[in-house]
Amino acid sequence: MKNKVLLAIADGLGDRPCEVLGWKTPLEFAKKPNLNRLAANGSSGIMDLYKAGVPVGTDLGHMLLFGYTIDDYPGRGPIEAFGEGLEMQPGDIAFRSNFATLDDEMNVVDRRAGRIREGTDALAASLNGLKIDDVEVLFKEATEHRAVLVLRGKGLSAEITDTDPKKENLPVKLSLPKDASAAAKKTADILNRVLVEAKRILTGHPLNAERVASGLLPANGILTRGAGQMPLLDKIAEKMGYQASCVAAETTVLGVARLSGYRSVTHPSFTGNIDTDVFKKAHLAVDELKHSDLVVLHFKATDLMGHDNNPLGKVEAVEKYDAMVGKVLELIAEEQESITKDGEPCNIILALAADHSTPCERREHSGDPVPVVISGHNIRKDGIDTYDETNASKGGLGRIKAAEFISTLLDYLEVTEKQGN
Amino acid sequence: MKNKVLLAIADGLGDRPCEVLGWKTPLEFAKKPNLNRLAANGSSGIMDLYKAGVPVGTDLGHMLLFGYTIDDYPGRGPIEAFGEGLEMQPGDIAFRSNFATLDDEMNVVDRRAGRIREGTDALAASLNGLKIDDVEVLFKEATEHRAVLVLRGKGLSAEITDTDPKKENLPVKLSLPKDASAAAKKTADILNRVLVEAKRILTGHPLNAERVASGLLPANGILTRGAGQMPLLDKIAEKMGYQASCVAAETTVLGVARLSGYRSVTHPSFTGNIDTDVFKKAHLAVDELKHSDLVVLHFKATDLMGHDNNPLGKVEAVEKYDAMVGKVLELIAEEQESITKDGEPCNIILALAADHSTPCERREHSGDPVPVVISGHNIRKDGIDTYDETNASKGGLGRIKAAEFISTLLDYLEVTEKQGN
Numbered sequence: 117m118k119n120k121v122l123l124a125i126a127d128g129l130g131d132r133p134c135e136v137l138g139w140k141t142p143l144e145f146a147k148k149p150n151l152n153r154l155a156a157n158g159s160s161g162i163m164d165l166y167k168a169g170v171p172v173g174t175d176l177g178h179m180l181l182f183g184y185t186i187d188d189y190p191g192r193g194p195i196e197a198f199g200e201g202l203e204m205q206p207g208d209i210a211f212r213s214n215f216a217t218l219d220d221e222m223n224v225v226d227r228r229a230g231r232i233r234e235g236t237d238a239l240a241a242s243l244n245g246l247k248i249d250d251v252e253v254l255f256k257e258a259t260e261h262r263a264v265l266v267l268r269g270k271g272l273s274a275e276i277t278d279t280d281p282k283k284e285n286l287p288v289k290l291s292l293p294k295d296a297s298a299a300a301k302k303t304a305d306i307l308n309r310v311l312v313e314a315k316r317i318l319t320g321h322p323l324n325a326e327r328v329a330s331g332l333l334p335a336n337g338i339l340t341r342g343a344g345q346m347p348l349l350d351k352i353a354e355k356m357g358y359q360a361s362c363v364a365a366e367t368t369v370l371g372v373a374r375l376s377g378y379r380s381v382t383h384p385s386f387t388g389n390i391d392t393d394v395f396k397k398a399h400l401a402v403d404e405l406k407h408s409d410l411v412v413l414h415f416k417a418t419d420l421m422g423h424d425n426n427p428l429g430k431v432e433a434v435e436k437y438d439a440m441v442g443k444v445l446e447l448i449a450e451e452q453e454s455i456t457k458d459g460e461p462c463n464i465i466l467a468l469a470a471d472h473s474t475p476c477e478r479r480e481h482s483g484d485p486v487p488v489v490i491s492g493h494n495i496r497k498d499g500i501d502t503y504d505e506t507n508a509s510k511g512g513l514g515r516i517k518a519a520e521f522i523s524t525l526l527d528y529l530e531v532t533e534k535q536g537n
Numbered sequence: 538m539k540n541k542v543l544l545a546i547a548d549g550l551g552d553r554p555c556e557v558l559g560w561k562t563p564l565e566f567a568k569k570p571n572l573n574r575l576a577a578n579g580s581s582g583i584m585d586l587y588k589a590g591v592p593v594g595t596d597l598g599h600m601l602l603f604g605y606t607i608d609d610y611p612g613r614g615p616i617e618a619f620g621e622g623l624e625m626q627p628g629d630i631a632f633r634s635n636f637a638t639l640d641d642e643m644n645v646v647d648r649r650a651g652r653i654r655e656g657t658d659a660l661a662a663s664l665n666g667l668k669i670d671d672v673e674v675l676f677k678e679a680t681e682h683r684a685v686l687v688l689r690g691k692g693l694s695a696e697i698t699d700t701d702p703k704k705e706n707l708p709v710k711l712s713l714p715k716d717a718s719a720a721a722k723k724t725a726d727i728l729n730r731v732l733v734e735a736k737r738i739l740t741g742h743p744l745n746a747e748r749v750a751s752g753l754l755p756a757n758g759i760l761t762r763g764a765g766q767m768p769l770l771d772k773i774a775e776k777m778g779y780q781a782s783c784v785a786a787e788t789t790v791l792g793v794a795r796l797s798g799y800r801s802v803t804h805p806s807f808t809g810n811i812d813t814d815v816f817k818k819a820h821l822a823v824d825e826l827k828h829s830d831l832v833v834l835h836f837k838a839t840d841l842m843g844h845d846n847n848p849l850g851k852v853e854a855v856e857k858y859d860a861m862v863g864k865v866l867e868l869i870a871e872e873q874e875s876i877t878k879d880g881e882p883c884n885i886i887l888a889l890a891a892d893h894s895t896p897c898e899r900r901e902h903s904g905d906p907v908p909v910v911i912s913g914h915n916i917r918k919d920g921i922d923t924y925d926e927t928n929a930s931k932g933g934l935g936r937i938k939a940a941e942f943i944s945t946l947l948d949y950l951e952v953t954e955k956q957g958n
Contacts, residue, residue, distance in 0.1 A: 117898065159927075159930075493554060493556070493560060494553045494554055494555075494896075494898055495553065495554070496553065496554065496562065496905075496926050496927050496930075497554065497560075497927060498927050498930060498931075499927065510931070511930075512583075512926075512927050512930035512931070513930075513936075514583065514930065514935055514936030515935075515936070516589060516936070519588075520585075520588065520589035520590060521589075522590075523588060523589055523590030523591060523904065524589050524590035524904065524905075525590070526590060527590040527591070527592065527903055527904040527905070530899070530901075532590055532591050532592060532904055533591075534591075534592040534593065534594060534901075534902055535587055535591060535592070535593045535594065535597050535607060535610075536593050536594030536595075536596050536597020536598065536600070536607075536610055537594040537595075537596050537597070537612075537613045
């Protein structure tokens with residue numbers, strides 16, 4: 117019988133013992149019957165995403181979990197662009213961008229254009245498709261005042277400075293080349309001309325006239341930071357020949373998924389926080405399993421609680437994650453007949469992982485390893501029946517790297533290439 | 538007291554839980570008192586041959602177990618040539634070859650020359666030693682209609698196409714260079730001339746006249762595929778300075794052993810299957826221990842049962858393997874006085890390993906790790922007293938790579954080089 121894999125990822129799950137939890141970790145403290153059930157039915161282990169003791173971001177953590185190496189990391193800009201649905205091509209330059217309020221002399225009045233939330237799609241559309249010389253401008257709104265800018269053309273470079281002065285009442289900074297290359301000079305020049313042109317177009321946009329009439333600050337300019345160039349990077353799922361999906365709220369995770377050639381699935385009821393609709397998530401993930409070989413189901417709130425140093429909140433988040441996994445198990449049992457592979461019944465392997473630890477005491481990502489599980493009838497039973505950092509460390513998978521973890525999952529899909537004969 | 542090592546390898550041993558075995562693995566299910574006894578008297582672990590989740594072939598698996606890296610892998614042709622007893626030199630080109638029946642115009646009548654089984658040694662001898670310009674032809678019969686062809690000379694290349702058309706009633710294909718190098722052109726030309734010359738010599742061979750008179754198809758031609766060039770590769774046992782032997786049935790394993798500078802020991806009672814004479818194997822292995830520092834004792838049937846998706850057969854194979862190891866223990870106890878090192882009594886360490894997993898459900902090699910044991914009075918006791926995939930994963934060796942495993946064994950032989958001072 118062929119296998120399919122559903123991998124649930126709890127963002128920032130790993131933690132350290134917390135005083136308020138009687139020196140237990142949130143995962144040790146939480147009630148989590150479904151996560152424990154998965155541990156009992158397979159093999160556990162602890163995983164270093166990159167290296168022991170080296171923290172990674174959510175973007176790189178997911179890239180490593182999806183089978184890329186650290187050398188493949190294209191920087192934040194390109195990943196955010198993918199996250200916002202801009203399909204980047206090798207050589208493209210992506211920038212994180214803000215709508216801002218500028219005065220007539222390009223001084224920054226408000227870096228966030230009065231925290232504009234509505235109409236940014238129309239404003240972005242007015243800039244998208246602009247051409248400056250031979251360079252095409254792609255522009256897409258993101259959450260609130262944020263947006264993504266992409267420059268597409270020959271001979272561009274990310275080695276240029278930011279235009280965001282980071283404070284109000286300062287002029288927009290001219291982008292400058294950071295090296296002597298013609299590409300950096302060209303890119304900085306084009307970017308500066310984009311900012312001027314954006315100011316002209318946005319100032320004339322009827323939506324800004326309405327905002328001014330209503331006493332709101334106009335979103336009449338853009339600021340940029342964090343240039344990153346899209347490398348030559350295979351879509352890993354396409355290259356290795358499997359169908360994959362990712363169900364998530366967070367743009368960064370959706371961006372990594374798109375960059376990897378995964379179908380990205382999201383829904384307005386996904387908040388990326390503790391109030392997200394975990395049952396909807398479970399439903400969509402099990403739906404994806406009907407046509408995909410590998411489905412990643414991402415849950416964010418555990419990470420946020422770590423950043424907030426909120427151990428009890430993290431316990432609650434873990435319990436919500438457990439409920440989501442329980443729903444997945446229920447739905448798989450109910451819908452088993454419609455989950456097939458090449459028209460045949462198939463076996464479903466469930467896996468648990470995290471993209472990094474976010475210990476409450478640290479309020480930031482750490483290099484602590486994260487607990488993982490691979491679970492199913494046909495997975496070796498190692499006698500570990502509890503899913504937490506310490507029990508996992510005694511499991512049959514041992515201490516592994518993210519590359520080994522994903523390679524093991526892909527081997528169940530039979531897409532890894534045999535070496536030798 | 539100095540140490541010697543006997544390493545037993547059960548091919549394709551690792552597996553996954555099987556429904557017919559009550560969701561145990563064949564190794565978990567089998568009665569294996571001798572394997573358990575070794576586990577109890579030493580340290581266990583799980584081993585990735587190359588990388589977690591990446592399957593390897595028997596040839597590469599054994600090369601890694603013998604201390605080579607994946608970059609040393611010369612391809613199947615050279616390993617088969619060594620397996621058939623053709624001692625290859627760096628630069629030689631090896632081909633997998635068939636005796637075939639050809640008509641007068643070099644069309645293939647039968648790719649296997651009527652599945653010829655007898656007299657191929659005489660036919661091969663008639664081709665062996667042929668010279669075409671400055672290139673020497675080595676030719677050796679293998680099982681049934683199979684043979685190995687080696688071209689030896691300066692400036693040869695493996696970048697040439699196959700001559701086997703893969704179907705009957707097609708002409709023998711002319712070998713063509715795959716690149717623009719002079720070496721590829723030369724090698725393809727020589728090979729084409731070898732085929733014509735072989736046709737002439739074999740057609741005139743009295744054995745073929747007899748075959749035709751008996752109404753059998755003559756073996757009057759050869760076909761080739763899978764060119765591989767022998768790299769510059771040290772015989773690892775010679776380079777590191779130890780005496781090693783390998784007792785096996787399978788040509789591939791014997792080939793890796795010869796390539797590694799091991800004495801290769803086989804016997805007509807070794808079938809490479811469940812009916813092999815395991816007691817004879819044990820006897821020959823213990824005999825080798827009298828003059829070798831490291832003896833590898835290979836058992837094949839476990840792999841075949843995995844390929845056949847035969848969990849109960851694999852249980853039987855494991856029990857036969859266990860009996861072989863039991864016989865080894867018995868013989869070592871009996872013959873202890875004649876097993877010496879530099880004329881002194883020595884200690885014998887027993888080790889257990891596998892070259893890869895072949896899960897029944899997969900019917901192919903997988904990247905699941907394999908259980909290993911290192912056992913002896915002087916080996917750390919880790920409290921694991923059962924030899925199977927899951928118990929091994931809790932053992933004192935942890936999760937290691939084949940390179941670490943063989944290096945640990947060689948360190949007991951005191952042939953590894955101290956680094957630093």
